[in-house]
Amino acid sequence: MARTPQDITDAELAVLNLLWERGRSTVRELTDVIYPGGSGSHYATVQKLLERLEGKACVKRDREPWPHEFESTIRREELIVRRLQATADKLCHGSLEPLLTQLVRNQTLSAEDRQSLRGLLDELDVEAKTSEK
Amino acid sequence: MARTPQDITDAELAVLNLLWERGRSTVRELTDVIYPGGSGSHYATVQKLLERLEGKACVKRDREPWPHEFESTIRREELIVRRLQATADKLCHGSLEPLLTQLVRNQTLSAEDRQSLRGLLDELDVEAKTSEK
DNA sequence: ATTCTATGAGACGCAATGTCTTTACGTCAA
DNA sequence: TTGACGTAAAGACATTGCGTCTCATAGAAT
Incomplete structure (x- = not known):
């Protein structure tokens, strides 16, 4: 029996939940909430989670503003x-x-x-x- | 964010589903349904899944008859x-x-x-x- | 006794997932 | 323009969950 990966993991869900609350946000904004006083690598973690969410079509990235802004595409x-x-x-x-x-x-x-x-x-x-x- | 293991995995669920259908069964009976014409190692796989289900208190093993008989303890x-x-x-x-x-x-x-x-x-x-x- | 099947403990390997590192890039102040 | 600083992007890494498999032992049956 093949193993079926979860559609959306818990860590990803934490990011999604925040996007639902705050709406369109930058990586930094999200990171500061999820990892208060977090180190530099936590930023990369959130970025990776967003990247994976993007791959799952649950998040849309707006590359126009700088820094990029993210928004959930799933309710x-x-x-x-x-x-x-x-x-x-x-x-x-x-x-x-x-x-x-x-x-x-x-x-x-x-x-x-x-x-x-x-x-x-x-x-x-x-x-x-x-x-x- | 720590990883949270699933309560009951898909392979375990396949066994549970069978137990719900058939009621009290032996390892062999379950194996023959889940892996029709399966090799010897599949038997061990089902046994391991039952063992883990037992650990999760979802299955009760009756050691009296031989071979042992299993029954689900959760509806x-x-x-x-x-x-x-x-x-x-x-x-x-x-x-x-x-x-x-x-x-x-x-x-x-x-x-x-x-x-x-x-x-x-x-x-x-x-x-x-x-x-x- | 021998032969078959069941049991039980544990090893194995792949893949998922959360994290971290590194390098390149954009923006702004001096 | 240059340097400083935060961001982007890609990928490496470690842990461990989970399905599978091996092997040594024990019980039943003939």
């Missing part, structure tokens, strides 16, 4: 969905429904929560019906 | 919840609610998925009503 929500799907693939033959079941069972939802959830489901039903013709 | 649902929580920890400061939102918004939910979710919500309504008095 947090997209990554959430990606991870959910990965979990479903490995544990539920790709079906997301069991995840939903566990989440609903596990979380204490108020009556209002349940109602609004039903509303959302109704919306989805309508969308499905209108798009199928 | 698929527990593992799902664990992975969901891990995703929430890394992407949502530990909150599961954003996962739920994404799952429901995601149009990959089939009509049947939506129906079964409604059923689940109904169950929760009943539980809430009976426990509130």
